[in-house]
Amino acid sequence: MTLNHSHSSNLAVVAKDLTRCFGNFTAVDNLQLEVSRGEIFGFLGANGAGKTTAIRMFCGLLKPTSGEAWVDGLPISRDSEKIKRRIGYMSQRFSLYDDLLIEENANFFGGVYGLSKKEIELRIAEQFERLGLTKQKRTLTSELPLGFKQRLALACAMMHRPRLLFLDEPTGGVDPIARREFWDLIYETAEDGATVFVTTHYMDEAEYCSRVSIMKDGKIVALGVPAELKRKHGTQTMEDLFLKLVGVSGESGESVE
Amino acid sequence: MKTIITIVRKEFQQILRDKGMLRMIVAVPIIQLFIFAYAVTTDLKNVKLAYVDHDRTSESRQLVDAFFTSGYFTSVGMAENQTKLMSWLMEGKADITLNIPIGYAEGIVRGNVSDVGLIVDGQNSSLSGRGRGYAEAIIRTEAAKLMENKRLEHPELETKMHRIVPVTRYYYNPELESKKYMVPAIVVLLISIISGMLTGMAVVKEKEVGTLEQLMVTPITPMQFIAGKTIPFIFIAFFELAFASLIAIFFFKIPFEGSVLLMIAAAILYLQVTLGAGLLASTVSQIQQQAMFTVWFFLLFGILMSGFFYPVENMPKWIYMLTYLNPVRHFMEIMRGIFLKGVTFSDIIPQFALLFGLGTLIFGTAVIKFRKMND
Amino acid sequence: MRRILAVARKETRHILRDPRSLAVAIAMPLIMVVLYGYAIDMELKRLTVAFLDLDRTPASSELQMEITSSNFITPVQAIPNRSEIESGFRRGMFRAVVVIPEGYSEKLATSLESPVQILIDGADGSTAAVVDNYLNAAIARINRKLASEAFGVETLPIEARTRILFNPQLISAHFVVPGLVALVLVMICALLTSIAIARERETGTLEQMLTSPVAPAQVIVGKVLPYIVIGAIDAALILAVGRFVFDVPMNGSWFVLAGYTILYIIISLGLGLLISTFAKTQQVAMIAALMGTLLPTLILSGFLFATSSMPFMLRQISKLIPATYYLRIIRGLMLKGQLWFPFETVALVTLGTVILSVAIFRFKERLD
Numbered sequence A: 001m002t003l004n005h006s007h008s009s010n011l012a013v014v015a016k017d018l019t020r021c022f023g024n025f026t027a028v029d030n031l032q033l034e035v036s037r038g039e040i041f042g043f044l045g046a047n048g049a050g051k052t053t054a055i056r057m058f059c060g061l062l063k064p065t066s067g068e069a070w071v072d073g074l075p076i077s078r079d080s081e082k083i084k085r086r087i088g089y090m091s092q093r094f095s096l097y098d099d100l101l102i103e104e105n106a107n108f109f110g111g112v113y114g115l116s117k118k119e120i121e122l123r124i125a126e127q128f129e130r131l132g133l134t135k136q137k138r139t140l141t142s143e144l145p146l147g148f149k150q151r152l153a154l155a156c157a158m159m160h161r162p163r164l165l166f167l168d169e170p171t172g173g174v175d176p177i178a179r180r181e182f183w184d185l186i187y188e189t190a191e192d193g194a195t196v197f198v199t200t201h202y203m204d205e206a207e208y209c210s211r212v213s214i215m216k217d218g219k220i221v222a223l224g225v226p227a228e229l230k231r232k233h234g235t236q237t238m239e240d241l242f243l244k245l246v247g248v249s250g251e252s253g254e255s256v257e
Numbered sequence B: 001m002k003t004i005i006t007i008v009r010k011e012f013q014q015i016l017r018d019k020g021m022l023r024m025i026v027a028v029p030i031i032q033l034f035i036f037a038y039a040v041t042t043d044l045k046n047v048k049l050a051y052v053d054h055d056r057t058s059e060s061r062q063l064v065d066a067f068f069t070s071g072y073f074t075s076v077g078m079a080e081n082q083t084k085l086m087s088w089l090m091e092g093k094a095d096i097t098l099n100i101p102i103g104y105a106e107g108i109v110r111g112n113v114s115d116v117g118l119i120v121d122g123q124n125s126s127l128s129g130r131g132r133g134y135a136e137a138i139i140r141t142e143a144a145k146l147m148e149n150k151r152l153e154h155p156e157l158e159t160k161m162h163r164i165v166p167v168t169r170y171y172y173n174p175e176l177e178s179k180k181y182m183v184p185a186i187v188v189l190l191i192s193i194i195s196g197m198l199t200g201m202a203v204v205k206e207k208e209v210g211t212l213e214q215l216m217v218t219p220i221t222p223m224q225f226i227a228g229k230t231i232p233f234i235f236i237a238f239f240e241l242a243f244a245s246l247i248a249i250f251f252f253k254i255p256f257e258g259s260v261l262l263m264i265a266a267a268i269l270y271l272q273v274t275l276g277a278g279l280l281a282s283t284v285s286q287i288q289q290q291a292m293f294t295v296w297f298f299l300l301f302g303i304l305m306s307g308f309f310y311p312v313e314n315m316p317k318w319i320y321m322l323t324y325l326n327p328v329r330h331f332m333e334i335m336r337g338i339f340l341k342g343v344t345f346s347d348i349i350p351q352f353a354l355l356f357g358l359g360t361l362i363f364g365t366a367v368i369k370f371r372k373m374n375d
Numbered sequence C: 001m002r003r004i005l006a007v008a009r010k011e012t013r014h015i016l017r018d019p020r021s022l023a024v025a026i027a028m029p030l031i032m033v034v035l036y037g038y039a040i041d042m043e044l045k046r047l048t049v050a051f052l053d054l055d056r057t058p059a060s061s062e063l064q065m066e067i068t069s070s071n072f073i074t075p076v077q078a079i080p081n082r083s084e085i086e087s088g089f090r091r092g093m094f095r096a097v098v099v100i101p102e103g104y105s106e107k108l109a110t111s112l113e114s115p116v117q118i119l120i121d122g123a124d125g126s127t128a129a130v131v132d133n134y135l136n137a138a139i140a141r142i143n144r145k146l147a148s149e150a151f152g153v154e155t156l157p158i159e160a161r162t163r164i165l166f167n168p169q170l171i172s173a174h175f176v177v178p179g180l181v182a183l184v185l186v187m188i189c190a191l192l193t194s195i196a197i198a199r200e201r202e203t204g205t206l207e208q209m210l211t212s213p214v215a216p217a218q219v220i221v222g223k224v225l226p227y228i229v230i231g232a233i234d235a236a237l238i239l240a241v242g243r244f245v246f247d248v249p250m251n252g253s254w255f256v257l258a259g260y261t262i263l264y265i266i267i268s269l270g271l272g273l274l275i276s277t278f279a280k281t282q283q284v285a286m287i288a289a290l291m292g293t294l295l296p297t298l299i300l301s302g303f304l305f306a307t308s309s310m311p312f313m314l315r316q317i318s319k320l321i322p323a324t325y326y327l328r329i330i331r332g333l334m335l336k337g338q339l340w341f342p343f344e345t346v347a348l349v350t351l352g353t354v355i356l357s358v359a360i361f362r363f364k365e366r367l368d
Ligand SMILES: Nc1ncnc2c1ncn2[C@@H]1O[C@H](COP(=O)(O)OP(=O)(O)OP(=O)(O)O)[C@@H](O)[C@H]1O
Pocket: A022, A027, A045, A046, A047, A048, A049, A050, A051, A052, A053, A054, A092
C-alpha cells in the first residue's frame, strides 16, 4: 500500500480502509479520510461512534487491525515514533499533573519534547501570554478552573510547535464564554499554518470548522464543508443535520459523496 | 538523557509537593523502625514461673533462687500445691511451674537422685522450647554444684572422676540480643516497602489520571519513561537506607563491621528486584490500591520465606529449596552479614550472584511487560 | 430489613464482580495459612556443626560421634585449623564449631576436667541460645555416661522431670494457625470494610444512598453484612486447614469459639467503620487500616512475638488491641481446653462498646 508522494505532501491526515476491532466488535470500520494541511477538521459522531479510537490510531496509541493511515505523510504502521514529534494531542480525558504548578507542567512537556531550556522559557512566555495564563504561572494546576486547565493542556500539547493538532473533545464541560475563547485560540493556531483535527459534540462548534465528517458505528456517513452538507441534506442547522444522519430514524449507510 | 532528567525532575516536584508522600518517606519508616525493633523480638525474658516448694529447706530455696537470679524468669508466686499450679497454667498466670518434692534435700544428702517436676505451657512452641531448655540447664548447673560439694567431702574419689567442661563463646553478638539480628533485617523491610510500593503506585497514578496516555504520544520511549520513573525511587531508597542505617548504628547501637561500598553494591542489585516488582504490579493494576496490594502480597511472601523471623533451615525441605529463589532472603543475609559479621565480597558471592540473576530476571520481565502494555 | 438486604445485595455484587478483591478475601487467607503454617517453624531442625579436632585420638572421635548422634545436629566438613572458623561463620557454613584441644584425651584420662571449646555464631541470638542448649545437653549426656562408668551409678543428684502441656510436641503450626484467624478477620473486616466505605464516600454514592429513604444505620448494616459472611467463611476455612492439614486440636468447644468469633468480627467491623470516618479517600483508608489495625495485630498482640519481652509502652498498647484477648481465647479453647474467660470477655466487650459507639457517633456526625 503506497501513497503518491506529491499527493500526500499537502495532506495532513489520510486514512485508507482503516479498521480497528475490539474482540469481535468493530469500533472503526474501513475508514476513508483525507484532511488537507491548514484545515480545521471537525470529526463528529455520536457517543461510541469510534472517534477516539480513530484518533488514538493516528497518534500511535493503538495499532490498526487492518488498513493504513498517514499522518503528515508518514505511515502510522512504521513511523509512529517520528509522528509523535510532529503532532500535539489533547486526549478526551485531557490529563495534566494536578499536583504540579502550571509552569512546571509546561516545563515538563517542553522537556519531554526535547526542547532546550531557552526554547522552553521562550515558548512558555509566548504561549502563556497568548492563552492568558501568565498571571497564574505559579498556581497549582488542581486549583485552576476547568476552562483554564483546558488552555493549559493546549499549551502543553503545543510546546513543540506541532504542525498537526489532535484535539479530542477539548471543550467538554466548559462554559460558553470559555468555549468561545478556546475556539479563538484554535483559529489563531490554524492561521499560523497548523492543521487542527478536532472532535466535539457541540454543533455550534462544528459550524466553525472548515470541513466536517460525521461518523456512525465506525463509518463516516457524511463529509464536507458544513454549509454544503446542510444544503445537500436540506437542513437548517448542523444540529438538524446531525440528528437526521445519526438520529434514531437514522438512515445509516448513506454513502459519502 | 535530557528526557530522563526532565521526568526525574517532574517526579521530585510531585513528591515534594505531596505531604502524604513525604510523611510516608520520612515519618512512617522511623515509626516502623522503632516499633519493630522493640516489638519483633525473639528474646526470652520475663517467663512467668510459679513454684511449689514442699521441701522448704535451704537446698530447695537455693534451687528456686537459681531460677530467679538467671534473669529469664519472673516470679508469679509460690503455690500451696500442684493443683494450684495447674490452674495457674490453665489461666495463663504461669508459663512454667516448678515442683520441689518433700525429701528433696534429704535425697541429695543420702546420695539418691531427687526428682524435680517441671511443667511447661507448650503453646508458643519456640518460647516454650527455649524456656524448658533454660530451666533444665539451671537444674543441671545446680546438680553439678552439688556434685562438686560432694567431691570436696570425698577427696578419695577425685582420681576416678573425669568430665568434659564446655567453654562457650558467642561470636558477633555475645549478649545474644535479638535486636542486633532484627534491626538490619527491618532496614531491608523498610526499603523494600518504600521502593516497591511507591514505584508501583507512582506508575499506576499516571495510568489512573490519564497522563500515561498523554506521555505515550510524545517522543518519550518506554525505556526513558521507566528510567525517569524509577530513578527518583532509587534516590529515595538510598536515602532511606542511609537514614535507617544511621539510626540502627547510633541509636540501637548495632555494630557495623562491614564495608559501606559492599552494602551499596548489594542494595543496587536488590533495588532491581523491588523496582521491578513495583513496575510489574503497575502493569497488572488499574488503580493505585491494586498496585499496593499486589506489591504487598509478594512482599509478604518474600519476607515470610526470607528467614526474617526464624532460620530458613527450619522450614520443610521443599520450602527451603524455594527460598533460594527469594531475593529478600539473599539481601537480608547480606545485610545481616555486613552489619554484624563484617562479611567481605568473597564470603557472599553466592548471594550476590543469585541476587543479580533474580533482579535482572524480575526487572527485565517488568520492562518487557511494560512495553507490551503500551503497544 | 428489605432495605438492608438491598444494600447488602449491592455490596455483594461489588465484591463478586471484582475478582481481585474476592481473591484477597478468600484465596489470601488460604495461602496465608499454608504459608504461615509451614514457613513459621520455630523449631530448629538442622543444626550444622563443624569440628576442629586438634587431638585426633580415639577419644576425640568418640566425642564427635556422641555429639552428632543427636538427631538435630548435622555435622559438616571438619575444618583443618582455627583460621577457618570465622570465614565459615561469615559464609554461613555452620552455626557452631566444637574445638577439641590438643591433649583432650590425656586430660580426660588423668585429670578431673577436660575443657572443650564451643564457638557459636551468635548473630541470630535466639537460635544461638538453642544451639548452645543442644550442645551442652549433648555434653552433659556424655558426662553422665563417664560418671556412671566411674561409679557404676547415675550420680547426678537432681533430675528434672519435664512435662509439656497444651502442645506437647511443641508444634509451631498449633500455635500459629489459631492466631491467623485473628489476623485474617482484622484484615477482612477492618481493612476491606474501611476501603469499601471510603470508596462510596469518594465516588459520592454514599451521599446518593443517604438521600434515599434508607437510614444511615441500615446503610452501615447492609454494607458490612457481606463482610461478616466473608469473615466467617475465612475463619472456617482457616480452622479447617488447621484441623485437617496441621492437626491442630480442638480441646474446647466449637460453639464457644463461634460465639467469641462473632463478637470479634463485630469489633473488627467497628474498627473498619471508625477508620472510614477519618479517611476521605480509599488510599488513606487503606494506609490507616494497615497501620492502625493490621500491623498492631501482627506484631503487638502476641500473634508471634511474646509481649512479655517487649518494653513497657508496647505492652500497654498491646492491651488496647482486641486481638490480644481474642488470641488468648482461641488458643485457650483449642490448645488448652479452657472454657471460662472472664477477664478476656470483659476486656473484649469493653473495647467493642467503645469502638462501636465512637465509630457510629463519628459516622453520623460526618453526615451532618
Ligand atoms: N479498549 C477498548 N476495548 C473494548 N472496546 C473499546 C475499547 N475502546 C473503545 N471501545 C469501544 O469502541 C467503541 C468506540 O469508542 P470510542 O471511544 O472511539 O467512541 P467515541 O466516538 O470517541 O465516543 P465518545 O463521543 O463517547 O467519546 C465504543 O463502543 C467503545 O465501547
